[in-house]
Amino acid sequence: MPIGGQAVIEGVMLQDGPRVAMAVRTPDGPIAVEPLPNRFAVPRLEGIPFVRGPIKLVQMLALGWEALSRSAELAYPAEAPASRWESLLVIVLVVVILVGGFMLLPAYLTGLTGIENRILFNLVEGGIRVALFLGYLAAISFLSDIRRVFQYHGAEHKVVHSYEEGVASVPDARGRSPIHPRCGTSFLLLFVVVAILVFSLLPTSNVWIRLGGRLLLLPVVASLTYEILRFGSRHPRAWWLQPLLAPGLLLQRFTTRDPSDDQIEVAFAALRYLTDEDARSSSTTGA
Incomplete structure (x- = not known):
């Protein structure tokens, strides 16, 4: 099973099947490495095509x-950790933003245009959804903390590339691409494209039925998106997949x-925990 993460x-979180590890650079310098429980693992279902997609999506959100x-x-x-109720409130707000802002709001706004053609309606709706998503990314990219997260994102991809080539060293990872075909960012944008195609199958012009239908079809969209992305990572030169x-x-x-060497070292710390039995048998380490 290929290694993935975020x-x-x-720091960086990496997953190899049921094993999940997170490495974080602490304020005083050492790298803290910890396992994370994969509470939504369903090994018997994760190998079944078109069933594993929604499961992987839930795992990705929960682990993330x-x-x-x-x-x-x-x-x-030094900062006080959030209480359980504060964490629950944040989760609810995130779900509302994701479902309402990126799924329902575009459909509602497009409905106000009076477009009757189903294909054109879905194209306009998809365009609004992509614009909202890109606008969100553009807005958060100005935050210094988010820019550092983007650097660790690049470190994660470089280390995974290096590992997949059988080298797995900081000098080798430094020269690798920060772009990876199995990235969650690719999943999100491809999800939008697949949603446009799937939602166009809804025959009704009633806005409320359309909104409800979109919610019900989300697992279908997640399944198709995951399978396309998985196939594309195995066959990156398939010409017919390139537009997607x-x-x-x-x-x-x-x-x-592009990450610094210190950030690449953090990603390798998580990788070593996943792939090295001795590392897993030890406690939190410094590097």
Whole structure:
């Protein structure tokens, strides 16, 4: 199973099947490496095509949130951790923004245009959704903390590239591309494209039925998106997939930055924990 992951606050989270590890650079310099529980792992279903997509999406969101929360505690230990109710409130707000802002709002706004043609309606709706997504990324990219997260994002990709080539060293990773075809950023943009195609199958012109139908079809969109992205990572030269994969790869140029060697070392610390039995048997380490 290929290794994947994401950038977190001052670090990287990597996953290799059921094993998940997070490495974070602490304020005094050492790298803290910890395992993360994969509470949504369903090994019997994760190998079934078109079933594993929604499962992987739930895992990605759950692990991502837990990794971000824990990395904040390690990177900024002086700050008081959020209470359970505060964390729950943030999760609810994130879900509202994702579902309402990126899924329902574009459909509602497009409905106000009075467009009757179903294909044209979905193209306009998809365009609004892409514009909102790009605007969101552009807005957060001005934050210094987000720019550092983008650097760790690049470190994650460089280290995974190096590992997949069987080298796995800082000098080798330094020269690797910060862009990777299995990136979650590519998943999000491809998700929007696939949603345009799938949602165009809804025959009704009633705006409320359209909104409800979109919510019900989200698992279908997630399944198709995951399978296309997985196939594309195994067959990167398939010409007929390039129109679908190219926008996501291009978008990564905005969500990744060239990392420093110190940041690459953090990503390698997480990788060593996943691939080295001795590292897993030890506790939090310094580097």
